[in-house]
Amino acid sequence: MARLRSVGVGDVSKRILLGRKLRSSQLGETLLPKRIALPVFASDALSSVAYAPDEIFIMLAVAGATAYAWSWKIGLAVALVMLTVVTSYRQTVHAYPSGGGDYEVATVNLGRTAGITVASALLVDYVLTVAVSISSASQYAAGAVPALVGHEAVAACAAVVVLTALNLRGVRESGTFFAVPTYLFMVSILGMCAYGLVQLLSGDLPEAESAGLQIQPQEGWDGPLTQVALFFLLARAFSSGCAALTGVEAISNGVPAFRRPKSRNAATTLLLLGMIAISMMMSVIVLANQMHIRYVDPHELERLKTAAGAALPAGYEQNPVISQIASGVFDHFPPGFYFVVTVTGVILVLAANTAFNGFPVLGSILAQDGLAPRSLGSRGDRLAYSNGIVFLAAMSMLLIWIFDAETTKLIQLYIVGVFVSFNLSQLGMIKHWTRHLKSERDPATRRRMMRSRAINTFGLGMTAIVLVIVLLTKFLAGAWITILAMIFFFLIMQGIARHYDRVELELAADEQDKVMPTRVHAIVLASKLHKPTLRALAFAKATRPNALEAIYVSTDDAATTRLLEEWDERRIDVPLKVLHSPYREVTRPIVQYAQEIRKANPRGVVAVYIPEYVVGRWWEQLLHNQTALRLKGRLLFAPGVMVISVPYQLRSSRIALEREEAAEGRVHAGDLRRGRVTDRSRDDL
Structure with missing residues (x-):
């Protein structure tokens, strides 16, 4: 049988409390006979x-x-x-x-x-x-x-x-x-x-x-009724x-x-x-x-x-x-x-x-x-x-x-x-x-x-x-x-x-939904020139937009200068536009820039590519992607703006995936008796 790694604490706790997962085809096994239904x-x-x-x-x-x-x-x-x-x-x-x-x-x-x-x-x-x-x-x-x-x-x-x-x-x-x-x-x-x-x-x-004991009637009920x-x-x-x-x-x-x-x-x-x-x-x-x-009301024992x-x-x-x-x-x-x-x-x-x-x-x-x-x-x-x-x-x-x-x-x-x-x-x-x-x-x-x-x-x-x-x-x-x-x-x-x-009426398809946008303007968000940014640029190029540019929000002049120099040294063939933010805001300048592009071409589409880290531990999520989450939350309300997440899997995400696959493939107690173990799994045992 394939080598198994440790299973997450959350998965183990869930299995202990709730038991093993059941397939949809096993619904009939949960039905009740009369002796249990009563x-x-x-x-x-x-x-x-x-x-x-x-x-x-x-x-x-x-x-x-x-x-x-x-x-x-x-x-x-x-x-x-x-x-x-x-x-x-x-x-x-x-x-x-x-x-x-x-x-x-x-x-x-x-x-x-x-x-x-x-x-x-x-x-x-x-x-x-x-x-x-x-x-x-x-x-x-x-x-x-x-x-x-x-x-x-x-x-x-x-x-x-x-x-x-x-x-x-x-x-x-x-x-x-x-x-x-x-x-x-x-x-x-x-x-x-x-x-x-x-x-x-x-x-x-x-x-x-x-x-x-005697019961004293309530006031008003002590005489003939x-x-x-x-x-x-x-x-x-x-x-x-x-x-x-x-x-x-x-x-x-x-x-x-x-x-x-x-x-x-x-x-x-x-x-x-x-x-x-x-x-x-x-x-x-x-x-x-x-x-x-x-027997009287428990709050009236004095009666x-x-x-x-x-x-x-x-x-x-x-x-x-x-x-x-x-x-x-x-x-x-x-x-x-x-x-x-x-x-x-x-x-x-x-x-x-x-x-x-x-x-x-x-x-x-x-x-x-x-x-x-x-x-x-x-x-x-x-x-x-x-x-x-x-x-x-x-x-x-x-x-x-x-x-x-x-x-x-x-x-x-x-x-x-x-x-x-x-x-x-x-x-x-x-x-x-x-x-x-x-x-x-x-x-x-x-x-x-x-x-x-x-x-x-x-x-x-x-x-x-x-x-x-x-x-x-x-x-x-x-x-x-x-x-x-x-x-x-x-x-x-x-x-x-x-x-x-209302949602059903609003989402009903009509002939206008077949109309193609006249122009796709793609922008890739760049915080640093690293692997996630390069992957997002490559993916954006593969979609062949009418216009493609990278966007960087400048909150520090020294960091901006270093990025521009590195951009030129690597000879990136995508233009890098710097949006200056005197109040050190990151989300607002990007949203405003995307809306301005949309206003200039109302029948076009603005595609915003956001590089994101994929992590495997819950506490790592707290350390990454916070700006991306806020930005996506704002851009989702902008008409004509499409938000595309470009994931980059860190090492911890691969470990988590392997751990989950190992848990799914694990042989449980009683599986052999129930015929849930394949011949290959039996040989591995």
Whole structure:
């Protein structure tokens, strides 16, 4: 095998973090089977079991513990909405399997404006998914590790960085990593609830640690509730509980990541997600009620009183609902309690992975449609949409830092965006089926389409009611921030679309583009008479311009004199023009001279040849080519002026090239087994 040289530190670090590069032809190897797709795309919706019941109890606690009697009914209402949304999205993944999800449905059926609205809502929701999940996990971690108290935002940002690195390795690899914890979470919650329900049926279910406490209602809610007040209370609790629906839409955006048959596998995963999430949420709510849990807003712990009505001791720590259930159910089996709490904290971190899989795919589709920067549509070394992953990480960390990783504040911003996309998606699907029914004549197919349209119509009604309730109950609590963010993304995407449209029109070829310039005036920049300058002169001569001259900017009389003398001694057959610069500027005199030549011959072209050093180390770039970079930046804005870089490779550049070629040709562990080593390479071994 050919002799190998040392590989750059940056290349080694990148390979360690991200793994080996994958060819485009290996894209099929990264597709997910259902057993991996379920934890990848469902971890967000499943993890909501860790905080959605908490939010329901917090909202009902406003009126005191007696309002908890409504918790299971609110849970059923949330479950009904989730089942409806899951059923509706099963229609979507069959009709639109390309991965556009709600955005594609709205764009195709309702127009571009509706599509941009859905896209802006989903972008905000994905960012909030990461921020809420990671912030909630950091709160769990701070409760277990006292050293993290007060540093939750730092811990949350560190977790986002780790998730980003894992996702940059590719969907398949990150999915395999996340599968085990997600399945452990399912087993722990369902196992805990099953054991608790068995205890309930046998009459052995213990009470929760907070069962003996009283909840003091908030001011204004301490008397008998009117029908209006009761409705508003239940509406607030219902809207908070609907946080359990976030993440359901991610599967419709991630259909391309499934193995074939993509649509059927995605629909099956959706059904599994809905049934598991509903079972877990309802079991938690039922057990919390039967164990008489008392749970209030963490910022209002003073409302919790002892059975005698006295204040709780200072430093009282209120554990989350799942933690209290696990503590009671496994009161004689501590390992069970620690297992449930640990995997719950882990799943809250991994829940953000749903957004890390959905956001980049959506970003790539928006980039293809000219609504987002084209860079979001580029796949990285591991065939993941790396730029979208990094952008999502940056936005979520900014949000975590601004809100100091406080879940209670962030949760108020949640679910507005996702229900906006739900509504427009359902409306788009209704129009989709209506349009196809006009041309379909097969009775069986028409019945199936009518059934699908009825499902989407019912889904639209349910999600519209939820959206109205969410806006009414959460607008002043922080939902207005989400709406402003959606408007911001909407305007940004429209601005990007207008820019790309203008550029496309401006770049459209016409007959004038065939007109040849009447004259080419070439100028070669000379700072010294050395090899780079001579190479630039030779290259300029080879292009046979109408006029050719070298330009030197004089800032020192002695240096100018030496250059002129050397020019004459070497008998260079290209005239050297000296531009005097009394203020020691180099860039401005050259730009002005090129513009004057252009003005003298408007139909001609000025070709500026700039010798540049090619170096192999990053720090060498800081020592060379700075004047050339500034000059190119100025000349690019001059009409009729062409800038040509003439590279001269220094020794360090050749070493870097050889090092890169050696790294590309290196035989990696497992290559022989996979058949990636040629016969020649095998002989060299």
